[in-house]
Amino acid sequence: MSEKRGSGKLEITLPSDTEILMTRVFAAPRRLVFEAMTKAEYVRRWWCCMEGFTMTVCEIDLRVGGRYRYVTVGPHGEMAFNGVYHEIVPPERIVHSEFFEPHPDGLMVTMTLEERDGKTYYRSLLRAVSKEQRDGVIASGMESGADLALDHLEDVARSLDPAHRAAGASPVAIARG
Amino acid sequence: MNTERLDATFAALADPTRRAIVARLARGEASVLELAEPFAMSQPAISKHIKVLERAGLIARSRDAQRRPCRLVVAPLREATDWLERYREMWEARFQKLDNLLEELKEKENRHVRKTR
Numbered sequence: 001m002s003e004k005r006g007s008g009k010l011e012i013t014l015p016s017d018t019e020i021l022m023t024r025v026f027a028a029p030r031r032l033v034f035e036a037m038t039k040a041e042y043v044r045r046w047w048c049c050m051e052g053f054t055m056t057v058c059e060i061d062l063r064v065g066g067r068y069r070y071v072t073v074g075p076h077g078e079m080a081f082n083g084v085y086h087e088i089v090p091p092e093r094i095v096h097s098e099f100f101e102p103h104p105d106g107l108m109v110t111m112t113l114e115e116r117d118g119k120t121y122y123r124s125l126l127r128a129v130s131k132e133q134r135d136g137v138i139a140s141g142m143e144s145g146a147d148l149a150l151d152h153l154e155d156v157a158r159s160l161d162p163a164h165r166a167a168g169a170s171p172v173a174i175a176r177g
Numbered sequence: 178m179n180t181e182r183l184d185a186t187f188a189a190l191a192d193p194t195r196r197a198i199v200a201r202l203a204r205g206e207a208s209v210l211e212l213a214e215p216f217a218m219s220q221p222a223i224s225k226h227i228k229v230l231e232r233a234g235l236i237a238r239s240r241d242a243q244r245r246p247c248r249l250v251v252a253p254l255r256e257a258t259d260w261l262e263r264y265r266e267m268w269e270a271r272f273q274k275l276d277n278l279l280e281e282l283k284e285k286e287n288r289h290v291r292k293t294r
Contacts, residue, residue: 010269012261017191024272028279032286036278046274049267135187138264 034091189233206248
């Protein structure tokens with residue numbers, strides 16, 4: 001294989017006013033993808049995606065009517081998600097609700113995994129109760145993304161500090177470091 | 178972030194014809210007649226779509242010329258795509274970690290298969 005992982009980038013589209021659709025390819029059989037997405041010991045390894053955040057709770061009761069709860073702690077406090085499994089067909093399909101605490105409205109998530117040539121085609125459709133809620137979900141990414149952007153800005157600001165420049169450091173090099 | 182403007186942008190872009198118009202204008206300005214050409218639609222129907230895009234601030238029309246060409250206004254479009262892009266980046270960061278974990282699980286499985294053979 002020319003590319004080591006052979007996995008495609010995540011694509012996100014908005015098929016209607018109340019939906020978000022995510023698709024991505026993983027370079028692994030779907031049996032493994034399903035395990036990595038449903039076993040707490042594995043979810044702990046990837047759910048928490050940003051520097052300075054830690055996952056404090058990761059509970060998964062994988063059966064119809066069972067609950068899950070994920071809690072991460074970051075610089076601005078705690079973020080908690082929970083939901084109930086409505087449908088489980090290992091290793092190809094899960095339907096579950098998703099609540100961002102303490103908001104009363106939840107999303108309904110339908111996740112499907114399809115396997116072709118040893119790769120897994122992931123598809124997740126998030127249905128919101130209203131357009132406002134859907135946009136709010138996307139805005140949550142804006143907030144965490146803004147955190148990342150601010151971190152980067154701090155690096156750049158530091159690199160422009162005269163003390164650094166006196167030391168002969170190139171601003172670009174520091175910003176990248 | 179101006180949420181009202183974002184709402185207007187997303188609402189305007191929710192329609193496939195209007196997205197096609199935006200895509201066409203991304204290549205350069207065009208008259209209503211030119212925009213109507215690729216669609217099996219009357220000119221008044223296309224004009225209606227153009228008005229929605231105009232109200233959302235996504236396109237502007239020059240006043241002087243007879244043909245009043247439409248052109249794309251890039252700023253609101255960029256704001257809307259940035260918004261979705263940040264959400265995408267957050268999930269992509271997660272999935273890159275998941276990629277690493279999957280590599281590890283595959284290797285573990287391969288080692289196990291070799292041992293039991």
